[in-house]
Amino acid sequence: MNLTKPKRGWLNRIHRRGGGTLYARILLSTGLFLGLHASASNPNSDWMGLASKLQQTSDVKDSMSRNWLIKLNDIQQEPIDVKLKTVNDFFNRSVQLASDLDSWGDYDYWATPFELLKNQQGDAEDFVFAKLLSLLMLGFHEDRLIVVYTVADGTNPSITTPRPHSVLLCLCGENEEPLILDSLETRVLPAQRRTDLKPVAAFRLLDHRVSGDLLNDSDYTASQVESYLAKLAAQGFPTLEPK
Secondary structure: OOOOOOOOHHHHHHHOOHHHHHHHHHHHHOOOOOOOOOOOOOOOOOOOOHHHHHHOOOOOOOHHHHHHHHHHHHOOOOOHHHHHHHHHHHHHHHOEEOOHHHHHOOOOOOOOHHHHHHHOEEOHHHHHHHHHHHHHHOOOOHHHEEEEEEEEOOOEOOEOOOEEEEEEEEEOOHHHOEEEEEOOEEEEEEHHHOOOEEEEEEEOHHHHOOEHHHHOOOOOOOOHHHHHHHHHHHOOOOOOEOO
């Protein structure tokens, strides 16, 4: 299987599977299915080789961030399942899951991967963004990677009481089956098997790119996601619209 833009067929397939129906509905309701039937395109060339470029910058000083970039370079040619498992394992083993308040002294802080790895703790959202950006650097198409906000029902051994929880949905399983990368689960599992999670909202991170000129306009108020993309851009990620 390639990592190019997905076709719409996956949506019909998960509609026919009980566990995936909620994910199909949330993606339909948020409009994330739009364009998935379009012809395939190549992964963004700006992301390919980015791990090497970032590794060579003097700004990447902490050992954990360097290890992350080295790991991404090492697995560039590995199969999809190896890439998914390696990325999921790396962050789950390297970073402690904690609330934003405990990690950053803020109730809703969005950390970049470099901030997360340097701090060595963050919330589920921080894990999701770090894994998403990792997969972009490994050649996954941006349309395949979806941030999903869920409610965990408390039946998972790691979550014993119902609470909000964020996961990364990747349309990259067999026959484009949706897979879940989770900060509380070592396995990368099909969405239909994660019956402990009820999806409530979803978005694609790079759908919210804007230009740097717009962000610099004093009359423009950036959204939280736009401010986050600007912070990523300042750290070397191609997350703003090109000039």
